[in-house]
Amino acid sequence: MLAVLGQEYPGVQLFGIDREPKQLAFAREHLARAGVDATLQEADALALPFADESFDHVWMMWFLEHVADPPAALREARRVLVPSGAITAVEVDYTTVRTQPSTSALEALFRAMAHGMAASGWNDAGTRLPGWLREAEFRRVDQGERPFWWQSDEVAREAPYAADVAESALDALLQLPGTDEGELRAGLADLRTLPQQPGAGLGWVVHKSTAVR
Ligand SMILES: C[S@@+](CC[C@H](N)C(=O)[O-])C[C@H]1O[C@@H](n2cnc3c(N)ncnc32)[C@H](O)[C@@H]1O
Numbered sequence: 001m002l003a004v005l006g007q008e009y010p011g012v013q014l015f016g017i018d019r020e021p022k023q024l025a026f027a028r029e030h031l032a033r034a035g036v037d038a039t040l041q042e043a044d045a046l047a048l049p050f051a052d053e054s055f056d057h058v059w060m061m062w063f064l065e066h067v068a069d070p071p072a073a074l075r076e077a078r079r080v081l082v083p084s085g086a087i088t089a090v091e092v093d094y095t096t097v098r099t100q101p102s103t104s105a106l107e108a109l110f111r112a113m114a115h116g117m118a119a120s121g122w123n124d125a126g127t128r129l130p131g132w133l134r135e136a137e138f139r140r141v142d143q144g145e146r147p148f149w150w151q152s153d154e155v156a157r158e159a160p161y162a163a164d165v166a167e168s169a170l171d172a173l174l175q176l177p178g179t180d181e182g183e184l185r186a187g188l189a190d191l192r193t194l195p196q197q198p199g200a201g202l203g204w205v206v207h208k209s210t211a212v213r
Contacts, residue, residue, distance in 0.1 A: 001061050002027065006036030014038035015055070017045060045073050050080045057081075061090040064132065065117060065125035074136035081213040087138060088210050091125035096147075096205040097162075101197055108180070109187025112173045113166055119176065126207035138211035149203035156195040159202055163191040 002016045016038050018024050024040050031038055043049050045063070058077040064070040077087055094114040099106055117123035130143045150158045166173075167188055173179055194200050 001059065002038045003031055003034035003036045005059065006031070006038060007034065015050075016040045017043040017048065019044050046076055048076055048080055052079055053082045053085075054080045055082065056085050058085070058087045059089075060087075062092070064089065064091055064122070064129065066121045068121075070122070070125070070128070070132045071135040074132055074138065078136055078138060078213055083213060085213045086210060087133070087213075088208065089129055089133070090206065090208045091122075091129050093126040093205045093207070094123040096203075098203060099191070099194055100199065100201040103187070103190045105183050105186035106190045106194075107187075108183045109166060109191065112176060112179050112184060113169070115176050116169060116173050120172075126205060129207045129209045133209055133211045138213065141211040142209060144208040144210060146206050146208060147203060148206055149201055151199075151201045155200050155202050159191055159194045159200075162202065163188050166191065 002014050005012065006014055014037070016024075016027060017040070018027070019042060021042055024042060027038075027040055031040075041049060045060075045067070046069075058081060060073075060077065064073060067073050074087070074089075081087065094110075094117050097110045097113070114123040122128065126145075130141050133141045170184060170188075173184060174181055194202060
């Protein structure tokens with residue numbers, strides 16, 4: 001995400017945090033490949049190692065879905081913003097994932113993914129995001145709801161990616177009550193062959209909400 005921001009806004013001073021050293025190591029390599037300078041630091045988003053009013057903008061993506069108390073993380077983000085500062089937060093709603101055509105195995109796979117996210121965080125963080133921002137006292141919240149629907153070449157790129165993500169979570173999904181290994185593996189196979197189906201599409205709803213301090 002920092003690489004995209006650095007390329008879109010050359011000259012902007014970028015800082016990034018993560019509490020996982022291996023995520024930071026990956027980010028360092030990725031930023032070097034992208035030719036973007038950013039200061040990365042190991043830190044907890046709920047206790048940022050920055051003074052009040054340090055930043056013009058805070059950007060977070062696919063993060064609040066993992067946090068037990070999202071408004072607390074947003075309040076901490078608000079603390080480090082200057083009074084005229086703004087936030088952009090991007091989160092998806094996993095309960096909205098769908099394909100065209102669909103199969104019962106694909107639906108079972110997406111249901112299991114949504115249950116898995118709910119078990120470890122939030123599966124509908126995107127839909128909750130505007131409310132969380134208001135709870136953290138952000139103003140002028142723009143809900144930024146964006147339905148994505150990939151077709152043709154895009155579905156050929158996105159379906160294998162979605163299948164890789166789902167497959168990497170398979171062991172955890174099989175621990176959930178009511179999941180069946182054969183059905184989930186059939187769903188993965190259907191997702192991998194989705195791009196070969198006539199008129200294939202894959203989509204979900206993403207929220208890119210913005211707000212000011
Ligand atoms: C799905 S990834 C986000 C990816 C990133 N936004 C990007 O675009 O590449 C979620 C990240 O949040 C980190 N994380 C979760 N809870 C955190 C916390 N309390 N403080 C800091 N990082 C946290 C995880 O280690 C993980 O790297």
